[in-house]
Amino acid sequence: MNLFLILSVLVLIAISLWQITKIFELSQAKKINTQVADDEDNNLNGKLMFVFLIFIYGITIFSFWAYGDVLLPDAASEHGSDYDNLMWISFAIIFFVQTITQALLHYFSYKYRGAKGKKALFYADNDKLEMLWTIIPVITLAGLILYGLYTWTDIMTVEENDEALVVELYAQQFNWKARYAGEDGVLGDANVRFLQDFDGKNLVGIDATDPNGFDDVVVQELHLPVGREVIFKMRSQDVLHSAYMPHFRAQMNCVPGMITEFAFTPNITSEEMRQDPEVVAKVKKINKIRAEKSKELVASGDVALDPYEFDFLLLCNKICGASHYNMQMKIIVETEKEFENWMSSQQTFAEVIQ
């Protein structure tokens, strides 16, 4: 792949260099140092405009062919398919408009390139035409807006209910913690002022005077049961962070002094996701890269890298300082039973502070 890339870039550079020399040759013949375009300039640049149109199409096709596999990873939440539908519909419209308008723009630039004695058409206005291209965008956008708003309300309406699992995501420079509400289903009050209580064992600042907090469980790895709604309550202790979970089509900022919310229902376990053909291909690709790196490492006396295994990730997506690029948490989606097992092996807040 890399070799192909380098080759194609070299070819591109070669072509452009050739074009540049051609232009210079033309210029040398005339030795006129001015910007006014003559027939030869118009002819050459008009044709280049057409070539450029092909280039735009070319880079589009190339990008889809070479990088299409990284576009929008397969969704792992219930609203994911709604999101993806809206995305692909919008994309279809965009591509249609892009293809047509770029074609017109560059084709006209080529077709109507200037020449001596040619006369342009005096054509200043056409109300009908302008109405047409005002109304078509209006209708298209009205459709997109309505569809978008419908989906948005659907995703963003968070209703507290007994079934849902309530999880607090807690951000700090530069790591994530998660707090589960425990058996009572209610998160205990918390504030950064309590962080120093209990010799720093109070990792997310739970208020020890609130009885709801005693059965809360604080962990460094996010486990979620499949098929059950999860309501996230986000907090941050220092600067803005953003909890970004691309596979679940979920993102919400974590704001100091405020609790933000986002909810989704994971609909595929990590184990199942690892069998997904797209994920299998990705893992294979990454492991190939890692194997190459390992070879170099071993050659220079270092330890080889472990093979990569797919996991869902929670990434920080709001600039938060030096290690912003390395602030992530593993998300494990598992069956309800596995989740219960895992949960029962965790210490509650009451146990931690004893």
Add this chain to the structure above:
Amino acid sequence: MSTAAAHTEEDHGHHHKETFVTKYIFSQDHKMISKQYLITGLFMGIIGIAMSLLFRLQLAWPEQPFGIFEVLLGKWAPDGVMDPNVYLALVTIHGTIMVFFVLTAGLSGTFSNLLIPLQIGARDMASGLLNMISFWLFFLSSVIMVLSLFVEAGPAAAGWTIYPPLSALPQAQPGSGTGMTLWLVSMAIFIASSLLGSLNYIVTVINLRTKGMSMTRLPLTIWAFFVTAIIGVVSFPVLLSAALLLIMDRSFGTSFFLSDIFIQGEVLHYQGGSPVLYEHLFWFLGHPEVYIVLLPALGITSEIIATNARKPIFGYRAMVASILAIAFLSTIVWGHHMFISGMNPFLGSVFTFTTLLIAIPSAVKAFNYITTLWKGNLQLNPAMLFSIGLVSTFITGGLTGIILGDSTLDINVHDTYFVVAHFHLVMGISALYGLFAGVYHWFPKMFGRMMNKNLGYVHFWVTAVCAYGVFFPMHFIGMAGLPRRYYTNTAFPYFDDLADINVLITVFALVAGAAQLVFLYNFIHSMFYGKETVQNPWRSNTLEWTAPVEHMHGNWPGEIPHVHRWAYDYSKPGQDDDFVPQHIPLKKGEEELQH
């Protein structure tokens, strides 16, 4: 109007002898001030673009040390390995410089100053003194911004949006110390400069138009500059207040934007403030800022496309209406930067609605440009190529705005490289193309000489290919979920497969950077050795080409030309030439186009 014109004529009739200082440094002449803006803006542009090349190197080969890092960054890149804090600083200052110093002051400052008096038929700006102060405040703010690069702990590094608490707390990152203070001071001065400039532009356009220059006869450039100035006056003060409140939080212990913070093992006293408030204030300017950058570029493009297509701009009225619509809508869409900031989702719905509406006037503009080319006699000089290029990137970048402006879709691509690709194409590259187009087109007016067109062609074609080469693949790594402002994407394996795309992007970026050197050489060389220009090299209709090549105070010897027609009588049937300048009276029996 006529009295004002008469008055200024008298002013310039008997004139004091100029010294070097009053002519070249503390000049009150709009043409000189425009050159000062351009050269300062280009200088800042060199810094801004060079920074982007440095962090592109880092992104493409994250594990590789580069000697150039150590040379340029010194102790911030020991053994050629860039420090993550410095990476963030480079990204921050690149954004700040390009958005404000190059594409706001460099673009608007240069061409509003040059063209407003010349195209409306005025002797100078309404207030030459304020104009001079405006430039020198801009210069001062540039100097402070550049100085901030040399402070011990490094310049501001919280992103160009400098969201608190990161920007407010020196404990949060080294760049939030002295570097951030200087950033804020520099921006406060910059805003003062921008406001003085904008007020001057507004007053000049309203009061100093020559006889016959009604608002409906104004060239679209002037419409664009005029409306841009209004947006600036409406929105820049809000950024100033955000900056002042942030300075208070940083230095005087207030809590406008801060609350409940625990950092470096200690609980801070701040209580009750909200970073979301800052985001609202910032984006109340931040979004209109996009149009402050873009509208002048579109105005310049309108003028250049019509002139070089030898055709009237298609749909003049619709073009003006869409400038006004964009300006109005631009002030009520800022919330689309904040869909996932924690604000009420209902607000998100409202902002989705207003945001997608803005696509309508934008589409009208794009279609009108394309129709202007149809059946033209296109003179494809470098300025024209950059203008066509602008329309191309404006469409490509604008279309992805439909995805980002939709609150639902924004959830997964917010703050990823998809956004970076989108705004670089639609406002960065487009506005830069506008700047280049303007320089190529009005260079003869500014310096009395022509630039070399062949170097201009090389500059355009290499830049055009590279702009797509850099930003088109970037959409893909964004859709893959890679967040922006990551020092490297290889800290954990998940994004390892994006490495080859990053290499491709960087190669294109480096070639694009090299192409700008061609422009720079052409610019400097032509300034001194370019071929001397004729008065109206493009056979253009607007008034600036009726003024003599040699610059003079008051722009025209004798009377200011009166205006008898709109600016777009190109290839009008019944005329001998394919252009009829605005000051030529209507022929007997000729009707002015009802536009």
